[in-house]
Amino acid sequence: MSTGSIGASTTYLELSQDDGGAHKFYEVAVDGTVVTVRYGRIGASGQVQSTTFPTADKARAAAAKKVGEKVRKGYAPAVAGQRAARPVTRRQVASAPSTARAVAPVLWRFRTGSSAFGIHVDDDRCWVGNQSGDVYTLDRDGGVLARFTLPDGVKCLVADDFWIYAGCDDGKVYDLSSKLPFAAYDITADVDIFWLDIHEGVLNVSDRGGRLTVIDHEDEHQWARRSQGEHAWMVRADDRAVYHGHHRGVTAYAPDGGGELWHTPTRGGVLFGWQEADAVYAGTAHRVVQRLSKATGAVEATYGCDSAVYSCATSPSGRFVFAGDASSSVYCFDRDGTRLWKLGTGGGSALSMQYRDERLYLVTTDGSLVCVDASDAAVEAAQQGTVPVARDVKLAAALPTYAPATATSVATVAQAPAGAIVVECVQRAGRVRVHVVSDGYDASWNVQFPREIREPGARYVVDALHPAAGGFYRVRGDIRRLL
DSSP: OEEOOTTEEEEEEEEEOTTSOOEEEEEEEEETTEEEEEEEETTSOOEEEEEEOSSHHHHHHHHHHHHHHHHHTTOEEOOTTSSOOOOOOOOOOOOOOOOOSSBOOEEEEEEOSSOEEEEEEOSSEEEEEETTSEEEEEETTSOEEEEEEOSSOEEEEEEETTEEEEEETTSEEEEOSSSSOEEEEEOOTTOOEEEEEEETTEEEEEETTSEEEEEOTTSOEEEEEEOSSSOOOEEEEOSSOEEEEETTEEEEEOTTSOOEEEEEOOSSOEEEEEEOSSEEEEEETTSEEEEEETTTOOEEEEEEOSSOEEEEEESGGGSEEEEEETTSEEEEEETTSOEEEEEEOSSSOEEEEEEETTEEEEEETTSEEEEEEOSHHHHHHHHTTOOOOOEEEOOOTTOOEEOOOOTTTSOEESSOOTTOEEEEEEEETTEEEEEEOSTTSOTTSEEEOOGGGOOTTOEEEEEEEEEETTTEEEEEEEEEEEO
């Protein structure tokens, strides 16, 4: 549909497929010599790109060309707001009581208030993200440090070096590494996210339709593949490959999109994935975890559980393999597949997990982050019926809370503080990029930066920039606008 006053016009198009595929819009506005394109998921604000042309005639011709290209791809005129946003798939899981005779030695438990899928544990902190869009950070002893409030439910938390990202049901991936979180990636409108992984700034997305979509640090589509199966709940990546788990098994693809390296059917559809240096681990609906060689895809070991496996993890180098099932139990196996123990979680089923320094951290269907003492002595005592009294972690009275960056939420400074780095927003080829102005940095590299606050000509100061593979910088620390 075209609207507009004299000298200005807007054409709004939509492409919505009944089979659950594309559900996106494309809008082209012409105002004099400026053409503004807005596109994204139907019901969302989308992304915006503006280009200035030498004359109004050339601007109108460029706009007509863009509209024609989209119409040929199946887009049709529509009225903005009449078609509702398509709901994003939220994982529906059942959780039965554990059949284990003993309960795991839980040291502490933090209840987030909503079913939780996201977890990450590093040397200093634990991160948990729930279906209400809350992400909490805690110290390793269970002290709550901060809360991030994101616009939609958290699908997963992933780490790339010391950057932490939250994949959300709104189709965006938020960088939580600074006090002011920001949307670092906005995933293609027709992708219904199931799981994410980020490796050296490259985002890998697995979805409901069994597709794998790869996006670079500037949020630009690189390549995509459709695997043999649907419901792809697993994606893991390294320098060697991207490992994609779906209801027909695990498929490995070359990281540059060059093609399939191998495919291995699994015993049941893949519900979760883990990786170590030389192997990937697939937890399946048919009550097993299977270890697959990264080099060949060969099944090297199988770890048998008593119910569908919702999550899995390992100790370093895969010495011990852990699994969480649909019946609120957690298991430990040796490397070769011998079951060492099975214990109840004392709560819901573990939807994600991570092992660190003889502790097993779980996030569960009842919305808890649970810290289990996984040392040999603690587990042996638990099997004999002796477990510690789990400590219920409480929220601090004045908990620091952070929301995603907006144009009005960024603090301003009159001059760059000592040691700060200045970056500038520059419009190039219809997109606003961010480059470093300060000495000592490569001015040709892009900076991964919040799109919501990019404005051509605007300058910002940041605490630190770190180079990443692929030739770009990541922000570390606070972001402030330079007046």
